[in-house]
Amino acid sequence: MPIVIGIFFLLPLFLGAVLEYLCCRLPRRRFWRFLPPVIAVIFLVVAVAVRLQTWESETVSPLTQLMIFPGVTGVALLLGIYLGWRFWKYLWSPKIIDDLR
Numbered sequence: 001m002p003i004v005i006g007i008f009f010l011l012p013l014f015l016g017a018v019l020e021y022l023c024c025r026l027p028r029r030r031f032w033r034f035l036p037p038v039i040a041v042i043f044l045v046v047a048v049a050v051r052l053q054t055w056e057s058e059t060v061s062p063l064t065q066l067m068i069f070p071g072v073t074g075v076a077l078l079l080g081i082y083l084g085w086r087f088w089k090y091l092w093s094p095k096i097i098d099d100l101r
Contacts, residue, residue, distance in 0.1 A: 008069065009076045016040065016080025017087065024088040036081050044074040 019036045026032075047070035055065075 008072050012073050012077040013080040013083075016077045017084035018080075020081040020084030021088050024085060025092070033085075036084075037078070040074070040077045040081060043077075044070050047074070 016036065020033075023032045023036050048066060051066055051070070
């Protein structure tokens with residue numbers, strides 16, 4: 001079970017956070033900041049479409065299979081992208097210091 005959690009949740013979470021942080025930190029153009037979320041959404045749409053088209057088994061509900069992959073993986077990837085953006089924003093946004101106190 002820990003391997004499944006690591007593969008389907010923690011790995012996409014970590015990869016999403018690292019990719020978003022690097023895309024926000026390294027390039028100077030804002031275009032690159034939107035690249036990881038767009039790629040993640042395209043990946044999820046393609047994965048859902050492929051899973052629905054190749055579905056042949058009638059004994060297991062496709063909904064349960066879609067929740068495992070790409071559902072959990074997609075949520076972890078998008079959460080990682082959000083956390084990477086928040087981490088970048090926290091580290092590199094200007095801080096306001098109130099000297100009047």
